[in-house]
Amino acid sequence: MIEINKNYRSFDALKLALAASPVCMVTDILLSVTQSIMQTGALALVTADFVDTASAILKGVRPRNDIYLPLVLLLVTLGVTTIIGALIQLVSSRIRLNLKRRLIPSVVKIYAALDYRHIENNTSWxxxxxxxxxxxxxIMEGVEAYIQSLKIIISLASVLILIVTRVWWAAIIILFFSAPMFWLSVRAGRKVYQAGREAEKFNRRTEYLGEVLTGRDNVDERTLFGYSDEINGKWQNQYEAGRKLQLKVTARMFLFIKGSSLLLVLISLLVALTLIGPVLTGQMTAGWFMGIVSAVFGMIQKLGFQMSRSLENISRVGEYMKDLTAFASMSQTKDSLTEPDAEPMVFKSLEFRNVCFRYPGSERLVLDGMSFKMEAGRHYAFVGKNGAGKTTITKLLTGLFPQYQGEILINGKELREYSASAVKALFSVVYQDFARYYIRLKDNIALGDLHRKGNEMEAAHLAGLDETVNSLNHGLDTPLGKIMAGGQDLSGGQWQRVAIARSLNSRAPVKILDEPTSALDPISESLLYRDFERLMLGKTTVFVSHRLGSTKLADEILVIGSGRIIERGTHDELMAANGPYAEMFEAQRGWYL
Amino acid sequence: MNTEKKNDTFFQVITRIIPMQFQAAPFNCILENILAVMHGLSFSLTVVATQHLFDTISKASASQADFSDCMFSLFLLTGATFGQQLLNGIHNFHGTGILFPKSSGKMTVLLHKKLKNIDPAQFENTDFLDDLNKAREGIQAIPLCCMILFLCVSFYGVYFLSIGTYLFTLKPMLLITLLLAFIPAIMAQTINIRVFTRLEEQSAPLRREHEYYQKAICDREYFKETRILGAFSFFNQLFTDTLELLTSKIWRAERKIALLQLVLNITTFAGMGTSAYLLFTATMNGEITVGMFAAVFAALGQIFDIMNEIVSKHIGSMNRDIGKINNFLHLLEMPDRTGSSGIPDFTIGVAAYGISYTYPGRENPAVKDVTLNLAEGETIAIVGENGAGKSTLVRLLTGIYRPLEGRVIIGGLDTAKIAPSSLYKGISGVFQKYQRYKMTLEENVAISDSLAKAGLDQAESALREAGFEKGSIRMEDMLSPEFGGIDLSGGQWQRIAIARGLYRVNDFIVLDEPTSAIDPIEEIRIYKQFQRLAEGKCALVVTHRLGSAKLADRVVVLEAGEIVDMGTHDELLSRPGKYADMWAAQAQWYEREEK
Structure with missing residues (x-):
């Protein structure tokens, strides 16, 4: 794996590629340099030699046999230029693959270790x-652009060197005129690139509409509401608008590319013009003239495009490297990638002391002076309306957001002072938006406790998954979801039971269930409640729910409103108090009278 | 379907995509070809001009021509090159700047239109999703492929024809040059196609798996849970394993192609060498001048370069794309869900006769032999355990899926025979997987009935009815931070989904489990509203909350895809059975404690 640093510039694309695949990278550069010399300077040289020898033979100045050496040289040059392309292709695809193998895991590793707040924040996201x-x-686009630039420079230099050896002053004239031109090209290239980025922004919306029209998730609504035509119309409008914007950018780009090509034509004219004199005076042979002019005019075709593309891609990779730098320097959570401790600590108590919290980038205080204490071995329930801050409590507890004010004490010690692996081993959470891992059912459950295998079947049984397991083609070994071959999808309720089984498989002393029953049917829900007490014997449980039936089981119910506890007590106490809890409970009971 | 389908050959594909391309942008296709012809001619012209200059220079070195002769020839060459570069710019600009985006837009529209008519059940099929993914990549491949073909015929063809004529006038034998350059190119392309189509087929499932493992670590959906479970190493292992497999698979294909390219290049070189030798003997025999030799020799490089370009770049990229194009074409060939038109008459109600349905790839049917009649103005609640087939039954009863056995008649129309556009007129719904469209608030509501153009007032009143707390949110506000809009809570989104269902003019409405993110007091309000709104209409409510089933005229109890009981709430409660069990299980939590 490649180490990703925190300070990259455009040029570092080359370093990354070199680190990923040193041998191939060096080979690639050597081959590219050889190719450009062969195609220009060397070819001009052998052509000159051949033409001059042939002319001399035709004039009868030199013997006929003298032609064979130049001919062989000519053919060798030709041969090398022809064959080298395939090798370069092979080497560069190897670099690409090595980069993929070595770089992507590094990126993923950084990604996985980022502070959780970056994930929920849209700008950083x-x-x-x-x-x-x-x-x-x-990165490869950048690497190729740099190599291309190198090739251009080598090509130009090799021709220039040839000219210098014959008529040195011509080379000076050429340099004098072409240097400012290149400078202009570089500047124009950057501008074109920036304009292109503007147009790209526009296309995001078009892409989204395309997803609406082709995606899987909204197939029911798409079919029944029949909005395909309407959205397709919108898509077309967006696309056309974006296309026209892009057209202007492309037009400008071509103007720039061809502008520089036409300038190159003029420079070539200049070169040829300065060389006519020396030919007439005999200072230069006709063969040299032909060799150089062929090389120079031959370059025009390729150079215009290659130069501007390389410049554009160098600018692009520069932007990418800036992003990569910013990405690598984002704050990471210490030990975030560790596995939970093999043996969870003994849990005694958990206390929130005047905790205040707002999500990064948001003004609203989600928790506003939250204080409560929980003891080991008891069952607690949080109830309250949506947005009251129930789920936020679970996010703080599990260390996802350490930037809270106030104190959260575990066994009397501040949460932030525990190691990440200890906190992971302490809590097991079934979130409302629990993850549906599209892997084998067995692995889905096994993830609950990475240090202990073999209890998956029992956990599945306890979570009421027996029937589901039987209905799957390969039982516990069936891959879930539509990713792996032979994968089978589960219903929302079945998935929720998988999540519960995962939690049951965990040995964490504190179990948090965030709306665990919202997708369960009545019987399963009821069974779950009943089993819960039995299953969680000796454990501390925290229920987050607005299904008040479940909360009756709790030893203590904490009612949350506007970021703090507004009521707490047993079910009976709260009903007797006739406060917000009683109101909600009565409303729900209304159904069953 | 994926394994059985045959892939069309290269030429079959071409004969199919060329007409598509011309239909997409007829004028631009013609212009593209005209530009290509002129562009091709300009290339040959520069060769002639180069020869002219070289001849003059040869004479000049022998003092047979003066400075002005050389100047004239040089300006001729410069002029030709100038024109060639200009044409090159215009031609390329037209191709990449105009023709390509224009036609790939048209192709996308074609795909969108096709997807509208494809059986929605296909979206539950992994193979189809795979193919769809590849077909989407095929969108760009078609115009690209066609442009390369145009280039081959009108540009390269014209170039080779004109340069061939020129060579022929110099020495007929030189024509062999072109032949020598062509043969290896054609040989390679047939093998190339196979390698890349196979790579694509083989690596697609692996790539999907690999990309998924990255998601399981990095996506928002998974991030927090993977972290707290400490499952990074687990997924990272899978991720790097599949990465190794994938890259080694790609490497094998790339290596094969590169070796092939090498052999091809050696053949090409043999051709070039032979041509150079022919030129050489002609020069030595005095048949052509040294100037001609140099000009043609320089052009020889160009001829073989261009040939190399066609083979390794254009044909190469065409080969890589042909698999994707095949997928696109196969998708277009899939059967359309069409049917005759008709006007549903909901006074007849909705009826299902012995319907069964099995998802592709599953053994057990999701719905089995269900017969059900929903009379005019009746509300039926469907209850049952998870996986009992409730959502599938709803999809069948609304005509989203067509039953594999039996018939569903909606308002007198057979869902298997009537076109979707007629069928869904008058049906609305709120789905379990309701969508959060990244559009404006108004669009989010009005999307359910885009033909009605009922207007802002209608959308606002639907929102009010659904209990959406508008606050300072305006109808034209974008509901997506990604597009510079605002972020809503889950509860707010659910209310929008309900408003969406209400907005669509309907005589038959479906409510699939709408309350999972709404608190108890809200939930009751919405169910009551729904009851009111369902009055006089056919309505289906899928629910876990048996309390809400009380509001229905009849309750259908589903188990393992079959109806096990049916009746009013009171009837079902009065007799022992699944429903009574479920009710008892749920109601106990709310019974008053007798002290």
């Missing part, structure tokens, strides 16, 4: 997606 979308291509 955009940067993260931009960087992780296609790092290999972004």
């Amino acid at each position: 955009e940067l993260i997606s931009r960087v992780s979308r296609d790092p290999v291509n972004s």
Whole structure:
């Protein structure tokens, strides 16, 4: 794996490629240099030699046999230029693959270790997606652009050197005129690139509409509501608008590319013009003239495009490297990639002391002076309306957001002072938006306790998954979801039971269930409640729910409103108090009277 | 379907995509070809001009021509090159700047239109999703492939024809040069196609798996849970393993192609060498001048370069794309869900006769032999355990899926025979997987009935009815931070989804488990509203909350895809059975404690 540093410039694309695949990278550069010398300077030289020898033979000045050496040289040059291309292709695809193998895991590793707040924050999320979308291509484009630039420079230099050896002053004239031109090209290239980025922004919306029209998740609504035509119309409008914007950018780009090509034609004219005199005076042979002019005019065709593309891609990779730098320097959570401790610590108590919290980038205080204490071995329930801050409590507890004010004490010691692996081993959470891992059912459950295998079947049984397991083609070994071959999808409720089984498999002393029953049917829900007490014997449980039936089981119910505890007590106490809890409970009971 | 499908050959594909391309942008296709012809001619012209200059220079070195002769020849060459570069710019600009984006837009529209008519059940099929993914990549491949073909015929063809004529006038034998350059190119392309189509087929599932493992570590959906479970190493292992497999697979294909390229290049070189030798003997025999030799020799490089360009770049990229194009074409060939038109009459209600349905790739049917009649104005609640087939039944009863056995008649129309556009007129719904469209608030509601153009007032009243707390949010506000809009809570989104269902003019409405993110007091309000709104309409409610089933005229109890009981709430409660069990299980939590 490649170490990713925190300070990259455009040029570092080459270093990354070199680190990923040193041998191939050096080979690639050597081959590229050889190719450009062969195609220009060497070819001009052998052509000159051949033409001059042939002319001399035709004039009868030299013997006929003298032609064979120049001919062989000519053919060898030709042969090398022809064959070298395939080798370069092979080497560069090897570099690409090595980069993929060595770089992407590094990017993923950084990504996985980022502070959780970056994931929920949209600005940083955009940067993260931009960087992780296609790092290999972004870097390879830059690498190829640098190599291309090198080839251009070598080509030009080799021809220039040839000219210098014959008529030195011609070379000076050429340099004098071409240097400012190149400088202009570089500047124009940057501008074109920036304009292109503007147009790219526009296309994001078009892409989204395309997803609406082709995606899997909204197939029901798409079919029934029949909005395909309407959205397709919108898509077309967006696309056309974006296309026209892009057209202007492309037009400008071509103007620039061809502008520089036409300038190159003029420079070539200049070269040829300065060389006519020496030919007439005999200072230069006709063969040399032909060799040089062929090389120079031959370059025009390729150079215009290659030069501008390389410049554009160098600018692009520069931007990418900036993003990569920003990505690598984002704050990471210490030990975030560790596995939970093999043996969870003994849990005694958990206390929130005047905790205040707002999500990064948000003004609203989600928790506003939250204080409560929980003891080991008891069952607690959090209830309250949506947005009251129930789920936020679970996020703080598990260390996802350490930037809270106030104190969270575990066994009397501040949460932030524990190691990440200890906290992971302490809590097992079934989130409302629990993850549906599209891997084998067995692995889905096994993830609950990475240090202990073999209890998956029992956990599945306890979570009421027996029937599901039987209905799957390969039982516990069936891959879930549509990713792996032979994968089978589960319903929302079945998935939720998988999540519960995962939690049951965990040996964490504190179990948090965030709305665990919202997708369960009545019987399963009821069974779950009943089993829960039995299953969680000796454990501390925290239920987050607005299904008040479940909360009756709790030893203590904490009612949350506007970021703090507004009521707490047993079910009976709260009903007797006739406060917000009683109101909600009565409303729900209304159904069953 | 994926394994059985045959892939069309290269030429079959070409004959199919060329007409598509011309249909997409007829004028631009013609212009593209005209530009290509002129561009091709300009290349040959520069060769002639180069020869002219070299001849003059040869004479000049022998003092047979003066400075002005050389100047004239040089300006001729410069002029030709200038024109060639200009044409090159215009031609390329037209191709990449105009023709390509224009036609790939048209192709995308074609795909969108096709997807509209494809059986929605296909979206549950992994193979189809795979193919769809590849077909989406095929969108750009078609115009690209066609442009390369145009280039081959009108540009390279014209170039080779004109340069061939020129060579022929110099020495007929030199024509062999072109032949020598062509043969290896054609040989290679047939083998090339196979390698890349196979790579694509083989690596697609692996790539999907690999990309998924990255998601399981990095995506928002998974991030926090993977972290807290400490499952990074687990997924990272899978991730790097699949990466190794994938890259070694790609490497094998790349290596094969590169070796092939090498052999091809050696053949090409043999051709070049032979041509050079022919030129050489002609020069030595005095048949052509040294100037001609140099000009043609320089052009020889160009001829073989261009040939190399066609083979390794253009044909190469065409070969890489042909698999994707095949997928696109196969998708377009899939059967359309069409049917005759008709007007549903909901006074007849909705009926299902012995319907069964099995998802592709599954053994057990999700719905088995269900017969059900929903009378005019009746509300039926469907209850059952998870996986009992409730959502599938809803999809069948609304005509989203067509039953594999039996018939579903909606308002007198057979869902298997009537075109979707007629069928869904008058049906609305709120789905379990409701969408959060990254559009404006108004669009989010009005998307359910885009033909109605009912307007802002209608959308606002639907939102009010659904209990959406508008606050300072305006109808034209974008509901997506990604596009510079605002972020809503899950509960707010659910209310939008309900408003969406209400907005669509309907006589038959489906409510699939709408309350999972709404608190108890809200939930009751919405169910009551729904009951009111369902009055006089056919309605289906899928629910876990048996309390809400009380509001329905009839309750259908589903188990393992079959109806096990049916009746009013009271009837079902009065007799022992699944429903009574479920009710008892749930209601106990709310019974008053007798002290």
